[in-house]
Amino acid sequence: MTITREPTTDHRSITPRGTPxxxxxxxxxVDHMARLPWPFAEGHEAFRYSVNVDQAxxxxxxxxxxWGRHVCDLGGAEYPTIMAERRAVLDADPSRVKxxxxxxxxxxxxxxxxxxxxxxxYPDVLHLDEGVGGDxxxxxxxxDLLGTDQAFVLGNGSTLPCGPLEFLAREVPDDLLLVRxxxxxxxxDAGAVTFAAAWSVSFDVGMDxxxxxxxxxRMNGSxxxxxxxxxxxxxxxxxxxxxVNWNVAASPTRKYDIALESLPAWGRDMAEAVQxxxxxxxxQFRIELxxxxxxxxxxxxxxxxxxxxxxxxxxxxxxxxxxxxxTILEELPEDLGTYKGFIDLIPDMVAFLxx
Amino acid sequence: MSAxxxxxxxxxxxxxxxxxxxxxxxxxxxxxxxxxxxxxxxxTSLTREILHVELADPAGSPLAPYEPxxxxxxxxxxxxxxxYSLTGDGFNPRRYEISVLRLDxxxxxxxxxxxNLAVGDLLEVEGPRSMxxxxxxxxxxxxxxxxxxxxxxxxxxxxxxxxxxxxxxxYSYRPGHExxxxxLRELAGDRIRLVEATTVEETGAALHALLAEQPFGTHAYACxxxxxxxxxxxxxxxxxxxxxxxxxERFVAPELDPGSPFTxxxxxxxxxxxxxxxxxxxxxxxxxxxxxxxxxxxxxCGECRIPVRSAEALEHRDFVLTAEEREAASHVMxxxxxxxxIHLDL
Numbered sequence: 001m002t003i004t005r006e007p008t009t010d011h012r013s014i015t016p017r018g019t020p021x022x023x024x025x026x027x028x029x030v031d032h033m034a035r036l037p038w039p040f041a042e043g044h045e046a047f048r049y050s051v052n053v054d055q056a057x058x059x060x061x062x063x064x065x066x067w068g069r070h071v072c073d074l075g076g077a078e079y080p081t082i083m084a085e086r087r088a089v090l091d092a093d094p095s096r097v098k099x100x101x102x103x104x105x106x107x108x109x110x111x112x113x114x115x116x117x118x119x120x121x122y123p124d125v126l127h128l129d130e131g132v133g134g135d136x137x138x139x140x141x142x143x144d145l146l147g148t149d150q151a152f153v154l155g156n157g158s159t160l161p162c163g164p165l166e167f168l169a170r171e172v173p174d175d176l177l178l179v180r181x182x183x184x185x186x187x188x189d190a191g192a193v194t195f196a197a198a199w200s201v202s203f204d205v206g207m208d209x210x211x212x213x214x215x216x217x218r219m220n221g222s223x224x225x226x227x228x229x230x231x232x233x234x235x236x237x238x239x240x241x242x243x244v245n246w247n248v249a250a251s252p253t254r255k256y257d258i259a260l261e262s263l264p265a266w267g268r269d270m271a272e273a274v275q276x277x278x279x280x281x282x283x284q285f286r287i288e289l290x291x292x293x294x295x296x297x298x299x300x301x302x303x304x305x306x307x308x309x310x311x312x313x314x315x316x317x318x319x320x321x322x323x324x325x326x327t328i329l330e331e332l333p334e335d336l337g338t339y340k341g342f343i344d345l346i347p348d349m350v351a352f353l354x355x
Numbered sequence: 356m357s358a359x360x361x362x363x364x365x366x367x368x369x370x371x372x373x374x375x376x377x378x379x380x381x382x383x384x385x386x387x388x389x390x391x392x393x394x395x396x397x398x399t400s401l402t403r404e405i406l407h408v409e410l411a412d413p414a415g416s417p418l419a420p421y422e423p424x425x426x427x428x429x430x431x432x433x434x435x436x437x438x439y440s441l442t443g444d445g446f447n448p449r450r451y452e453i454s455v456l457r458l459d460x461x462x463x464x465x466x467x468x469x470x471n472l473a474v475g476d477l478l479e480v481e482g483p484r485s486m487x488x489x490x491x492x493x494x495x496x497x498x499x500x501x502x503x504x505x506x507x508x509x510x511x512x513x514x515x516x517x518x519x520x521x522x523x524x525x526y527s528y529r530p531g532h533e534x535x536x537x538x539l540r541e542l543a544g545d546r547i548r549l550v551e552a553t554t555v556e557e558t559g560a561a562l563h564a565l566l567a568e569q570p571f572g573t574h575a576y577a578c579x580x581x582x583x584x585x586x587x588x589x590x591x592x593x594x595x596x597x598x599x600x601x602x603x604e605r606f607v608a609p610e611l612d613p614g615s616p617f618t619x620x621x622x623x624x625x626x627x628x629x630x631x632x633x634x635x636x637x638x639x640x641x642x643x644x645x646x647x648x649x650x651x652x653x654x655x656c657g658e659c660r661i662p663v664r665s666a667e668a669l670e671h672r673d674f675v676l677t678a679e680e681r682e683a684a685s686h687v688m689x690x691x692x693x694x695x696x697i698h699l700d701l
Contacts, residue, residue, distance in 0.1 A: 116382075117383060237419075237483075237485075299485055
């Protein structure tokens with residue numbers, strides 16, 4: 001089966017189609033708080049890690065807006081900007097995509113699921129034709145927002161300009177991670193990750209859940225990793241789940257790529273901002289919205305991560321949230337603050353949020 | 356030996372399933388797994404007792420892809436839900452295909468399908484469910500089929516052939532009852548080797564020979580009658596196979612002893628339910644009007660898993676939980692598990 005097809009567009013260029021739907025989509029106001037999945041329940045005053053999973057596709061109102069309506073949040077008018085950063089990272093560093101042997105089909109499984117889901121979530125701007133020319137495996141994907149126009153045959157790598165995992169990574173803002181059981185444990189065996197928060201896909205790929213979470217305080221010892229693994233093993237075929245995680249980013253900028261691979265590019269950002277005196281208001285409250293989907297063709301489970309950010313200055317526009325975040329930062333035990341990497345900034349962040 | 360043991364439960368009783376109908380996990384119709392109707396689009400007699408059934412979405416929608424070795428739950432007459440292995444490769448299917456062995460000794464589900472199905476009929480199905488998957492890291496596969504156990508094996512062979520991967524296949528059958536033999540012969544080639552055996556002696560000899568000569572990184576899979584599975588496990592043990600690489604799928608769970616009587620407490624209400632010897636926790640709960648969803652009643656499907664707050668002397672006796680889960684004593688399979696003073700998180 002070697003059908004060679006020329007890609008119908010250059011997959012690296014972003015050229016939105018000029019349709020009215022595209023213009024409307026890209027003219028949405030940019031408001032970082034409006035899309036942010038606020039991670040703390042009303043009235044919560046302390047944070048500990050937990051297996052805080054929830055059914056996906058249920059929209060949640062926040063004081064600033066709404067999140068969670070779709071599995072994939074494109075990011076409104078910022079979508080092309082985020083995707084340009086994603087594609088630049090992939091162009092510069094192909095090692096951000098890692099697929100271990102035996103995971104190739106799972107990548108197609110993921111691509112098919114996401115393209116189908118995206119076309120139904122955003123029918124005015126994203127389109128997937130199935131069964132083109134009577135061939136059930138022939139598809140045609142059009143992304144009007146990025147200008148992608150790609151015909152492909154499912155499972156046939158020569159019909160895409162790159163692997164299926166990278167192709168999807170170039171279309172969606174989510175970092176894509178696949179876990180699958182091997183030797184009795186779930187292993188992270190494939191990923192396309194450009195926006196890792198101070199970790200490295202090359203370093204972590206192939207690890208099991210216990211190895212990945214070894215550095216996280218209170219995770220393995222408390223049985224949390226075991227429970228998380230049990231949860232992921234049992235994600236049913238007919239439901240989709242999500243989880244929210246949070247941090248204060250190591251760089252006080254809106255750089256999504258703060259992976260260990262690019263440490264030289266961002267590692268001095270905080271020190272320089274502190275020296276300038278504008279670090280605290282620009283500190284980014286960084287939210288990871290994770291989605292867990294069992295892909296039916298292979299049984300692989302997604303651990304896809306969509307990163308959202310708002311600066312502390314933006315958080316402070318919402319006094320209830322600012323007060324809650326200040327209380328939680330103040331209460332945070334030392335080991336968690338150290339692991340999250342911002343322990344030394346807590347007093348200044350709390351003062352700023354209460355100011 | 357391995358944790359991947361699953362049901363192709365020939366005949367099971369039906370109960371209303373508890374499902375949250377409000378919540379739709381997937382948007383695309385090609386990811387439907389719940390109870391729904393598919394249309395019979397093909398019926399073929401493979402042997403005198405084996406009927407091959409082809410099903411398609413009545414509206415022509417793609418069907419949910421599935422892992423090789425998955426089964427489909429089929430409503431087989433009034434009050435019967437049977438599970439049958441899907442025989443396709445699971446890759447973006449437009450049809451689901453199952454092969455139904457007529458079992459007159461069962462509770463009538465397979466006979467009902469043989470006697471009543473006609474092309475054009477709508478058949479109620481649920482799933483597919485994956486309980487006998489392939490190890491994605493395998494370098495090679497040894498697949499062993501006995502009798503109608505050929506159905507999940509055929510599914511695996513088709514998926515391996517599609518991927519261009521290597522496999523050794525042993526098919527043990529009685530002449531005149533060789534369902535899907537031609538399919539396997541057509542799949543055999545450079546990467547896929549087919550070995551046929553038609554007697555118990557030939558099968559035993561082939562098991563020993565094949566298990567002794569597989570390359571490192573091979574995973575082995577077997578589905579067939581209990582005696583063949585026992586011989587397979589013994590031969591694998593004798594050849595020094597690690598347990599985690601020896602997989603099998605049971606049609607029928609072994610007989611269990613009746614066990615001692617015990618008391619189960621429903622945590623939410625404090626209600627105490629006596630479970631006599633010879634009666635399962637599941638039957639005692641259902642008899643007491645406590646709603647529990649179940650399917651196989653043999654400790655293989657996992658449907659009646661119940662969380663446990665505390666328990667003494669738990670005997671799990673199921674084929675679902677992992678060693679870690681057993682140690683944590685956090686769940687029981689109500690259809691087979693027993694113990695003392697079990698407090699159920701219901």
